[in-house]
Amino acid sequence: MYPLDFVRTRFQVNDGPVTNCPTYKNTAHAIFTITRLKGMKRLFAGFFPSVLASSVSRLYISSLRRAKQRYFRNREERLSPSLHLASAAEAGALVSICTNPIWLIRTRLELQNPLHQSRPYSGVYDTVRTILREEGWTALYTRLGPGLLMQVSHGAIQFTAYEELRRIIMVDYEERKKKPKGASNLLNSFDYAVLGGSSKIAAILVTYPFQVIQTRSQQQPSNEGIPRYTNS
Incomplete structure (x- = not known):
């Protein structure tokens, strides 16, 4: 994809x-x-940093979710919608701070245009070296603000919607099929695909403008060193 x-x-x-x-x-x-x-x-172009950033993001968010679920399961409590929201927001913020430089590199590689730059990047290492030499290390965190807004809100909306939709469907299945709680065969693969797709669509619809702003802000400055946009 x-x-x-x-x-x-x-x-x-x-x-x-x-x-x-x-x-x-x-x-x-x-x-x-x-x-x-x-x-x-x-x-x-930019495939390797994209895979790296996505893997780190998914791994951390999934690990945090499982850790909190185990914690509340041991205490015999259920995660409320507000706790799902807080967990996803926390994970999104930390992931955004850790992976912003990787996403910046990916964006620069994807948007390379000879009309906008004197010398194209030859790869990931050359991209990092050029950014550090010409713009300084702070450039790796260019426009972290919209990235934080996107990651925090996107993860919060997606995981909250997913968990609540799953709970609603499972309760409905339990009532109609009269199966005990915790049955592993309540949902099939199609149900999980619908849940994942629906929650992702909801999150994208709300957070997409932040993504556009972040991508535009991370473009390489002009040959004169002037950024495309002064602020978000």
């Missing part, structure tokens, strides 16, 4: 003729234009 993620990032900063960037009509046209000009390999 990474090529779609790559195209999404391009759409988020695409201003067409205003900045001498290619104008994409739709997703298919964007993929065709990029592959025609740069080849299929270009659709996977």
Whole structure:
């Protein structure tokens, strides 16, 4: 699915003729234009930092969720919606602070354009070295604010919606099928797919503007060292 993620990032900063960037009509046209000009390999620019950041994020959030669930299970208490919200918000904030430099590198690699930079990045190491040399280490945390807002709200909405929808469905199943609580076969794979998709859509609809702002803010400065935007 990474090529779609790559195209999404391009759409988020695409201003067409205003900045001498290619104008994409739709997703298919964007993929065709990029592959025609740069080849299929270009659709996977920034793949390694993206996988690394996603893995760290998912691992930490899942670990925190399981730890808190075990804690409350040992105390024979159930996590309330407010606790789900707080847990996801806490995880989102810490993940955003830890992974912001990785997402910045990924964004820079995805948005490379010869018209906007004197020398293209040759890889992850070259990207980090160039940013540190030309912009300083603080550039790795460019526009951390919208990233924090996105991660905190996105994770909070997604996991709260997921847990509450799962609880509602399981209660409904228990009433209709009269199965005991805790039965492992209450939900099937399709149910979990619907739960995951629904909660993700809800989170994306609310937090997508933050993502656009963050992506635009993380663009490489012009050749004169002037940032694209002064603030969020």
